[in-house]
Amino acid sequence: MPNVVDTQVANRRDSRVAMPDGEILLQQGGSGPPLLFLHGGGAGTWGRLQDLLASSFDVLAPVHPAFGASDEMEGVEGMDDLVYHYLDLLDRLELGRVALVGSSFGGWLAAELAVHSPQRFSELVLISPVGLRIPEHPLRDIFLMTPDERVEILFRHPERLPAPDPTDTDAILTNYKNMMALARFGWSPFMNNPKLERRLYRVTARTLVVAPAEDRLVPRAHDERYASRIAGARLIVVDDAAHVAEMETPEAIAAPILEFLTGGAR
Amino acid sequence: MKFNFFHLMPYPYLPDDFDERYSSMSLNYPNRYFDPGIGRELYHRYLDQLEWAEELGFDGLAVNEHHQTSYGLMPAPNIMAAALARRTSRAQIMVLGNAIPVRDNPLQVAEEIAMLDHLTDGRLVSGFVRGIGWEYFAHSVNPTRSSERFEEAHDLIIKAWTTDEPFAYVTRNYEYRYVSIWPRPLQQPHPPIVMAGGGTPETTRWAAKHRHLYMAVIAPTPSIKRWFDNYRRVAAEDGWEPGPDRFGWVTPCYVGETDRKAIDEAREPIEWYFNKSLRQPPGAGLPPGYISLDAMRASLASGQVRGAGRGATTIEELIAGGFIVVGSPDTVSERIAELSETLGFEHLGVNLTVGSIAESQARENIEAFAKEVMPRFRSAAEQESAQQGGEGT
Numbered sequence: 275m276p277n278v279v280d281t282q283v284a285n286r287r288d289s290r291v292a293m294p295d296g297e298i299l300l301q302q303g304g305s306g307p308p309l310l311f312l313h314g315g316g317a318g319t320w321g322r323l324q325d326l327l328a329s330s331f332d333v334l335a336p337v338h339p340a341f342g343a344s345d346e347m348e349g350v351e352g353m354d355d356l357v358y359h360y361l362d363l364l365d366r367l368e369l370g371r372v373a374l375v376g377s378s379f380g381g382w383l384a385a386e387l388a389v390h391s392p393q394r395f396s397e398l399v400l401i402s403p404v405g406l407r408i409p410e411h412p413l414r415d416i417f418l419m420t421p422d423e424r425v426e427i428l429f430r431h432p433e434r435l436p437a438p439d440p441t442d443t444d445a446i447l448t449n450y451k452n453m454m455a456l457a458r459f460g461w462s463p464f465m466n467n468p469k470l471e472r473r474l475y476r477v478t479a480r481t482l483v484v485a486p487a488e489d490r491l492v493p494r495a496h497d498e499r500y501a502s503r504i505a506g507a508r509l510i511v512v513d514d515a516a517h518v519a520e521m522e523t524p525e526a527i528a529a530p531i532l533e534f535l536t537g538g539a540r
Numbered sequence: 541m542k543f544n545f546f547h548l549m550p551y552p553y554l555p556d557d558f559d560e561r562y563s564s565m566s567l568n569y570p571n572r573y574f575d576p577g578i579g580r581e582l583y584h585r586y587l588d589q590l591e592w593a594e595e596l597g598f599d600g601l602a603v604n605e606h607h608q609t610s611y612g613l614m615p616a617p618n619i620m621a622a623a624l625a626r627r628t629s630r631a632q633i634m635v636l637g638n639a640i641p642v643r644d645n646p647l648q649v650a651e652e653i654a655m656l657d658h659l660t661d662g663r664l665v666s667g668f669v670r671g672i673g674w675e676y677f678a679h680s681v682n683p684t685r686s687s688e689r690f691e692e693a694h695d696l697i698i699k700a701w702t703t704d705e706p707f708a709y710v711t712r713n714y715e716y717r718y719v720s721i722w723p724r725p726l727q728q729p730h731p732p733i734v735m736a737g738g739g740t741p742e743t744t745r746w747a748a749k750h751r752h753l754y755m756a757v758i759a760p761t762p763s764i765k766r767w768f769d770n771y772r773r774v775a776a777e778d779g780w781e782p783g784p785d786r787f788g789w790v791t792p793c794y795v796g797e798t799d800r801k802a803i804d805e806a807r808e809p810i811e812w813y814f815n816k817s818l819r820q821p822p823g824a825g826l827p828p829g830y831i832s833l834d835a836m837r838a839s840l841a842s843g844q845v846r847g848a849g850r851g852a853t854t855i856e857e858l859i860a861g862g863f864i865v866v867g868s869p870d871t872v873s874e875r876i877a878e879l880s881e882t883l884g885f886e887h888l889g890v891n892l893t894v895g896s897i898a899e900s901q902a903r904e905n906i907e908a909f910a911k912e913v914m915p916r917f918r919s920a921a922e923q924e925s926a927q928q929g930g931e932g933t
Contacts, residue, residue, distance in 0.1 A: 453828035461682040
């Protein structure tokens, strides 16, 4: 996996962490209180958003089991296994209580963690999270798209992306691996846990939901539902950002997230 | 050579603006284009053709499973086999096959096949398939579990047929606490098994491991050869040599008076079939996990990316590529003999009612194949016995 390590970020480092079913890649950087960042459906590579968060936090950006540079870890079968995987990881890193930020699929995972072990998360930030079953506002089917359509749906400015190289087999394989991983956890039920919504009352973290204004994958009703079911949650809409704001417009979402995380009483 | 009359039962009537409006006739193609009156007529027409094929001397009649598509109207192949069971008396009834990983309850497949074995007086051949990509969308089955569901469901079915004491069957994907099916199958230990597939390395390997008949579907000749060679290599590793009876090939086929006439007559239905009906819904061709990461890597390395859209093709290209057999009775017979020799298969499945073919044209094609091609592969005695039964049923 190519991974450009930004030397501007203090303590930027990668490590492999052995878990019961295989190894994951743990990316870390920055200094300050610990912040666990849970990536969306891609490879989970450290990027500009993590750089920005690392200015105020010790950012831990692990790659989920089965995704990107982490092992396939077949024993991690479903969302419940992922929750235990991350509780184990926090234990292993001796982190009692952290700020938790998740994007898209990672937002769903973050919400599940905050429901399961509310005492371990001081803040919760959900960026265009999936995970809720709202039949009247279905998600677009990320699996039933050509690569071109996927880019159109996910990005605000797909025309600015470099053209994909059809001969780059490593990229095709990485993408296939990530889609397989996403399908493992999110094919059926489709990107949701039907029980999650009625469990959200358990969340005690200060919560911010970040809705990119131009999200064409996740209808706004999902962001709003999270914000309305989690006590005291705030919802902000970020202009000129699409579903993959994490990658495409990191500056635009980093500012309100940092303001939320550093502004409130801890 | 065993000749199997293979039917897909397509619904061939598309709206005039189909090409502009729809990228595929599967999964999300609106079923308002299904006219119930025409549907009723098609089922009876197609079943009549299958029954008639027995009269004409085919060794087997093959039905199959496809979901949510105008390409084939058989979501429940066992129902079609049941419709044929008591209207035929000699030919094997091949269910080619049940898409067991797509089913919620594979034990019911074991029960249905056992019933069919009795209804057919032991003429049933039980095929299993993985199912096509879009069917994992249609039935909300996780494609990352496809391969293991297939294997676990297969093992359950065989065990249910061959165990005479109640047993429990618990695997990663299934939990059955009490299995003791009634009826048990008529054929002992169980009906013959066929694996029909498109060359996925894991499935070919799996078929070889179980010594099942492997029937390859539409692909260019070099691909079929690679799949069969893969089977033979696995068999060799296990210390046995599969004969031609372990291999089958399914192909669209058209027999005309001359090569020229055959090509002219078959052009429209064949090109309809390949250019319209085989088009997958965009993105659905290869759902994630349907093949493993290793198989994907191998597939990319061999330059063969599965699920990629195929551009429009012509009947000439299809003949040259070995996808189809079209021509005069001489040409068709020679081509089948040659491919059977090169690829080493004994079971041939012919789709003579291909694509948008008209009823009268289909009948001519079926008759020409049965009367002018099949007898060349049989002795007089074999031909006579193949035509006994079936009539007057």
